[in-house]
Amino acid sequence: MTATLEYLSDLVRRYSGIQIPEEKFYLFDNRLHPVLKKHALPALEDLAVRLRGNPSGPLFSDLIDAMTTNETYFFRDKKPFDELANAILPLLPAGATGAGTLRIWSAACATGQEAYSTAMLLSEDGWVDRGGRVEILATDISGHALQRGMDAVYSTHEVQRGLPAEYLGKYFEPIHGDWRIQAALRQMVRFEKLNLLEPVFGIGRFDVIFCRNVLIYFDVPTKMQILKQLHRHLAPGGVFSLGGAETPIGLTDLYEPAIPGGFWWRARSAPQA
Numbered sequence: 001m002t003a004t005l006e007y008l009s010d011l012v013r014r015y016s017g018i019q020i021p022e023e024k025f026y027l028f029d030n031r032l033h034p035v036l037k038k039h040a041l042p043a044l045e046d047l048a049v050r051l052r053g054n055p056s057g058p059l060f061s062d063l064i065d066a067m068t069t070n071e072t073y074f075f076r077d078k079k080p081f082d083e084l085a086n087a088i089l090p091l092l093p094a095g096a097t098g099a100g101t102l103r104i105w106s107a108a109c110a111t112g113q114e115a116y117s118t119a120m121l122l123s124e125d126g127w128v129d130r131g132g133r134v135e136i137l138a139t140d141i142s143g144h145a146l147q148r149g150m151d152a153v154y155s156t157h158e159v160q161r162g163l164p165a166e167y168l169g170k171y172f173e174p175i176h177g178d179w180r181i182q183a184a185l186r187q188m189v190r191f192e193k194l195n196l197l198e199p200v201f202g203i204g205r206f207d208v209i210f211c212r213n214v215l216i217y218f219d220v221p222t223k224m225q226i227l228k229q230l231h232r233h234l235a236p237g238g239v240f241s242l243g244g245a246e247t248p249i250g251l252t253d254l255y256e257p258a259i260p261g262g263f264w265w266r267a268r269s270a271p272q273a
């Protein structure tokens, strides 16, 4: 059994960067039960045998979906969003002119709450009413999480986590006992599957990048690789945000704080050698 779990752990790590150390091997049992059932496989050993034959396709996608942790909620940690509205937006080149297209990337968006929170924030800010255009790209490695983001339907429990109460009536519509983000906001967000471990082409540069609460799952070289990649996607004057337990300090000196507080970073003006 240990060999099976080691194999699965290695497969997940090599593809996604997510580390599942031995003390967390119980996660395979907990999370893969529905996958075994769906694919009519009696045990984890059988799943491993199938994946050894073909580490791609629907079974592999289901493995990755099951082993990613898609925990998120609206306006997560509150402070980065308050800072975005009050301190960051006015600093951005597009913010200063009030014109142009603001490009935002929610990398590792999970089920979409981060992207939609940003869309609500920009609506509250009046960005769109002032004639500014907004493009929000929301990406994740998990197809299942992305589908939920595209559906934009959240349970009562989910809309009670982090969302200001008055936004429910303003930005959601009831649907079969759940809540769906209204069309105007949905149209601001585009979802796409993207693995942060792979070279990323064709998405352009962004004024604001969220890459929050995903580096925590990776080892140091992977964190460094992703921080380098994000740097290439920052527009001049652009900023990015990490999670509360994440920092570029000690990993790269490509960045400096955009504002004091620890959530927002920008490209260092003169990168150190």
Ligand SMILES: C[S@@+](CC[C@H](N)C(=O)[O-])C[C@H]1O[C@@H](n2cnc3c(N)ncnc32)[C@H](O)[C@@H]1O
Pocket: 015, 016, 017, 018, 068, 069, 070, 071, 072, 073, 076, 107, 108, 109, 110, 111, 114, 139, 140, 141, 142, 145, 194, 195, 196, 197, 211, 212, 213, 214, 217, 243
């Ligand atoms: C804990 S959630 C964070 C969601 C959101 N950013 C937040 O802070 O609330 C981590 C997300 O990272 C995604 N993820 C893990 N490895 C990834 C990779 N290599 N490329 C892209 N997304 C990845 C997972 O699928 C998961 O949805």
